Amino acid sequence: MNIKEKISKSEGRRLEFKESMPDRADLAKTIVAFANDAGGELYIGIKDNPRKIVGLPEDQLVILEEQISNIIYDRCYPTILPEIIFLSVEDKHIIKVVVYRGSTPPYYLKEKGKLEGTYLRIGSSNRKADETIIAELERKKRNISFDSEVILDKPVKDLDIENFKEIFKEKTGKQTLKKLELTKGEQGPEYPTNALVLFSDDQLRNSLFHYAKIECARFKGTGSEEFIDQKSIYSNIATQAEEAYNFVLRHINKGAKVEGVYTVSHWEYPVKAIREAIRNAVVHRDYSLTGKDIKIAIYDDMIEITSPGLLPPSIDYSEMESRQSDARNKVIAPIFKRVGIIDQWGNGLKLISDELKEYPQIEFRWKEVGLSFQVQFVKLNFTKNDISELNEDPGEFKLISVRDQVGTKSGPSRD
Numbered sequence: 066m067n068i069k070e071k072i073s074k075s076e077g078r079r080l081e082f083k084e085s086m087p088d089r090a091d092l093a094k095t096i097v098a099f100a101n102d103a104g105g106e107l108y109i110g111i112k113d114n115p116r117k118i119v120g121l122p123e124d125q126l127v128i129l130e131e132q133i134s135n136i137i138y139d140r141c142y143p144t145i146l147p148e149i150i151f152l153s154v155e156d157k158h159i160i161k162v163v164v165y166r167g168s169t170p171p172y173y174l175k176e177k178g179k180l181e182g183t184y185l186r187i188g189s190s191n192r193k194a195d196e197t198i199i200a201e202l203e204r205k206k207r208n209i210s211f212d213s214e215v216i217l218d219k220p221v222k223d224l225d226i227e228n229f230k231e232i233f234k235e236k237t238g239k240q241t242l243k244k245l246e247l248t249k250g251e252q253g254p255e256y257p258t259n260a261l262v263l264f265s266d267d268q269l270r271n272s273l274f275h276y277a278k279i280e281c282a283r284f285k286g287t288g289s290e291e292f293i294d295q296k297s298i299y300s301n302i303a304t305q306a307e308e309a310y311n312f313v314l315r316h317i318n319k320g321a322k323v324e325g326v327y328t329v330s331h332w333e334y335p336v337k338a339i340r341e342a343i344r345n346a347v348v349h350r351d352y353s354l355t356g357k358d359i360k361i362a363i364y365d366d367m368i369e370i371t372s373p374g375l376l377p378p379s380i381d382y383s384e385m386e387s388r389q390s391d392a393r394n395k396v397i398a399p400i401f402k403r404v405g406i407i408d409q410w411g412n413g414l415k416l417i418s419d420e421l422k423e424y425p426q427i428e429f430r431w432k433e434v435g436l437s438f439q440v441q442f443v444k445l446n447f448t449k450n451d452i453s454e455l456n457e458d459p460g461e462f463k464l465i466s467v468r469d470q471v472g473t474k475s476g477p478s479r480d
Contacts, residue, residue: 076189079105093140098186099164103378110159120157171202212260220254225267236404260396338417346372366447
């Protein structure tokens with residue numbers, strides 16, 4: 066991608082523009098935030114609003130390069146080694162600072178320390194990380210996942226997992242749960258991991274993960290002011306996706322059309338793609354984020370699914386045709402695959418993309434919203450006068466801004 070294409074893009078998780086050299090504190094926060102997340106690029110010498118190349122004095126480039134290097138070295142910890150590049154565009158000089166995703170997070174401001182100086186890139190802003198986020202960054206450094214951590218509140222023998230064991234046996238033909246990393250303890254009693262507690266029907270799950278639920282709502286019209294129906298799904302995570310999917314099916318239309326001599330039924334939405342999106346939300350949500358649940362909202366003009374946790378840095382929804390895989394939950398995801406809830410690794414996005422081709426009247430949109438990831442299946446050319454007819458007009462997929470969150474009667478206004 067050339068520089069003109071790059072600067073035509075909006076600021077976001079991996080991209081920031083500055084008209085002039087930022088102050089020391091702002092620069093350090095941006096560098097730390099990039100290193101803690103997906104990495105990123107900072108361009109200095111480009112005005113953001115309106116977007117315009119203003120350039121930097123050529124005789125100042127080397128001086129600014131040294132200032133940038135010193136600020137990063139003096140203020141950021143652990144050591145971050147950026148790539149600093151001089152670029153010339155339309156006879157104007159700019160500086161490009163490339164920061165790669167760090168391998169030893171959390172990165173933070175030296176003078177503030179880890180608890181007060183750790184920042185994360187959320188959209189186009191740098192947000193101070195709380196203790197939950199810092200703990201997740203520590204796990205990344207140790208290459209472990211939250212769902213693999215052990216819970217010492219109750220031994221496995223006292224945990225109510227009968228329903229999950231029956232599901233596992235039915236789907237796999239196996240009775241044992243050994244070697245699935247669901248338990249830990251070589252000597253003495255075995256204790257469950259977070260994953261096994263989430264799969265259980267035990268009171269311990271309700272107390273530790275009361276937020277690990279799905280809130281489903283069918284709203285009247287295109288706003289979130291009035292409910293037609295709602296459901297809270299508190300079951301263990303092995304059954305949540307199907308319950309939520311069935312809720313969706315109850316609230317969307319299924320029509321029929323004649324193809325040759327046959328009458329073929331046809332849902333108004335790509336239901337296989339929606340099912341996959343719901344399953345992905347359950348499998349890949351960030352269970353370490355307390356107080357955040359999955360939300361599924363059905364409006365007259367679209368279906369929206371919001372899942373806690375940012376998209377893993379290696380996953381790109383704009384490249385849905387390619388097979389991509391990056392499991393946040395390294396214990397939960399393989400079990401979902403074993404019981405057939407998810408398909409082969411990396412096939413999920415392609416499945417969604419393939420079915421969307423059969424629904425040119427539906428546009429797929431996605432966005433990271435705060436610390437959540439949100440997808441929408443939107444009816445193109447929707448008209449309030451006739452919500453029962455399926456729109457057969459073709460349309461292009463695109464990425465746009467979407468609503469922050471849903472699920473309450475006083476939900477935010479639509480974009």
